[in-house]
Amino acid sequence: MNNKLVWLVLAAALTAGGPALAQDNIFKVGTVRYTTHSKTDGIKGIGVPAGADAETGDATTVLFTYERLIRPDLGVEFVIGIPPRVHAKATGTVAFLGDDVLSAKNVAPTVFANYHFGATGDTWRPYVGAGINYTRFVGIRSKLAPQVEMGDSWGWAVQGGVDYALNRQWGLWASVAALRVKSNLVAVSSTVLTTTIDFRPITYQFGVSYKF
Numbered sequence: 001m002n003n004k005l006v007w008l009v010l011a012a013a014l015t016a017g018g019p020a021l022a023q024d025n026i027f028k029v030g031t032v033r034y035t036t037h038s039k040t041d042g043i044k045g046i047g048v049p050a051g052a053d054a055e056t057g058d059a060t061t062v063l064f065t066y067e068r069l070i071r072p073d074l075g076v077e078f079v080i081g082i083p084p085r086v087h088a089k090a091t092g093t094v095a096f097l098g099d100d101v102l103s104a105k106n107v108a109p110t111v112f113a114n115y116h117f118g119a120t121g122d123t124w125r126p127y128v129g130a131g132i133n134y135t136r137f138v139g140i141r142s143k144l145a146p147q148v149e150m151g152d153s154w155g156w157a158v159q160g161g162v163d164y165a166l167n168r169q170w171g172l173w174a175s176v177a178a179l180r181v182k183s184n185l186v187a188v189s190s191t192v193l194t195t196t197i198d199f200r201p202i203t204y205q206f207g208v209s210y211k212f
Contacts, residue, residue: 024069028173030207032063034084037200043094045193053092054101056197059084063205072120077112077129083138097144102187104140104150108133110157110179125163133157133179135199145187150197155180163209174206 036056043052061084067077083105090097112129137150161175181199186192 025212026065026067026069026075026209027212028063028065028067028207028209030063030173030205032061032081032203032205034059034061034081034086035202035204036086037202039198039200040195041198042092043193043195046191048191048193049093051093053090053094054088054195055091056086056088056199059086063207067114069116073116075114075116077114077131079110079112081108083107085139101144102140102142102148102185104137106135106137106181108135108179108181110134110177112157112159114159116163121165123165125165127161127163129159129161131157133181135179135181135183137183142187145189145193147188149186151184153181153183153199155182169211171209171211172206173209175204177203177205179203 035058038056040053042050043054061081063079063081065077065079067075069075085103085105087100088102089095089099090101110131110133112131114127114129116125116127118125133153133155135153135155137152140148140150142148157177157179159175159177161173164172166172179199179201181201183197183199185195185197187194
């Protein structure tokens with residue numbers, strides 16, 4: 001797989017289903033709370049004490065989504081947020097190194113296929129979705145190593161949410177999503193440090209929607 005896959009899926013969604021009908025498109029903007037729930041396999045390297053580890057924190061950012069309805073109950077949604085900066089603190093036998101030993105921004109476009117319950121025009125419409133997430137880490141910083149690389153990640157994504165219609169065009173929405181993100185980290189300083197970070201993010205988002 002390569003990083004063009006998400007864009008190809010989105011392009012297919014935009015052209016699917018023939019000519020557009022009124023309100024076949026939904027644009028959403030909102031706030032998302034990104035909780036990482038990460039685990040590692042420990043930090044390894046020459047001179048690194050056994051039990052050395054790190055823990056990533058949570059972040060909040062702005063989220064944008066665009067969904068094309070292929071039919072009234074089925075849509076393809078593209079999701080991306082302003083990349084939040086996630087910070088990590090040292091734990092275990094190296095906890096004395098303190099907070100913010102590593103930070104990075106994660107660019108994480110995600111594509112969902114969504115099933116909408118109920119009928120067009122209903123005030124409340126729950127939905128569920130499943131899809132694929134691509135995460136790339138950029139702007140990586142560390143006070144312990146001048147050179148740090150984090151591998152890209154492909155993984156599944158699932159979500160559940162609800163739309164509330166204020167009128168024919170405007171509405172409110174809220175959803176919860178879970179993703180699989182895993183990255184191999186290599187840091188080079190006086191020694192080479194390695195670890196695999198298994199992110200298990202759950203995101204909570206809400207905002208305003210517009211149909212057109």
